[in-house]
Structure formats: C-alpha cells, structure tokens
Amino acid sequence: MAGTRLALYGFVLEDGTEQVYPYDWFDRGRGEQCVLEQWSDGATYCTPFSTRVVYSDASCTAEVARMSPVVTVPVGRGPLGLPLGVSLIGAYARDADAIRVARWVEARLAA
Numbered sequence: 001m002a003g004t005r006l007a008l009y010g011f012v013l014e015d016g017t018e019q020v021y022p023y024d025w026f027d028r029g030r031g032e033q034c035v036l037e038q039w040s041d042g043a044t045y046c047t048p049f050s051t052r053v054v055y056s057d058a059s060c061t062a063e064v065a066r067m068s069p070v071v072t073v074p075v076g077r078g079p080l081g082l083p084l085g086v087s088l089i090g091a092y093a094r095d096a097d098a099i100r101v102a103r104w105v106e107a108r109l110a111a
Helices: 095-110
Strands: 006-011 018-027 032-038 045-048 053-055 063-066 072-076 083-089
Touching: 006 032, 018 045, 045 083
Parallel strands: none
Antiparallel strands: 006 018, 018 032, 032 045, 053 063, 072 083
C-alpha cells in the first residue's frame, strides 16, 4: 500500500462544494491532519497540527479550538492609551461567519 498513507486534507461545505487545502495533509497512519515541514535534519516530515491550537489561558492548558478562525476586533483604547481588542473564535471552517460577526461587533462597539 505504498503511497496511500498521506492524502490531501479537505472537507465538504454545507452547499456540497469540496474544499481542499493544497498545503494541509491527512496522515492515515496516525489518523490526524499534518503539514509538510522541513526539520533541522534536512528531511521533510508530515508534522501534526498539534502546535496550531488556541488556548483560553496564559498557561496554555485550556484548549479552546483547533484550526478554527480567530478574528480580533479593535474596540478602542484603555486608560493608558493602549489599544484594546476583542478576539472572536468561530466554528471550524466557518471563516466567513466569523468575519461577519466581527463586523457586527465592530459596528456596535463603534456607536
């Protein structure tokens, strides 16, 4: 079964359209997504997405989302003049929805 362990990663949208990411792979042997990366030894490996995780705490122990769209909306300035923002985490593969909600939040907070 040589050559069947890695496959391009993709999914089907609600409207039936197939979405394939040309740089994202699925490792059938490990059962997880991976990305081709060159390591320090010069070899190329399909590295799991374990580093692409969003955490809700500074100690990085409470995992919130993996591969979900994240949008930061500027909301003004704090008492010292530093910029403030709100980060929104959307549902997996729903980037357009996350942007739509971010625009809604931005419009409401600008008022």
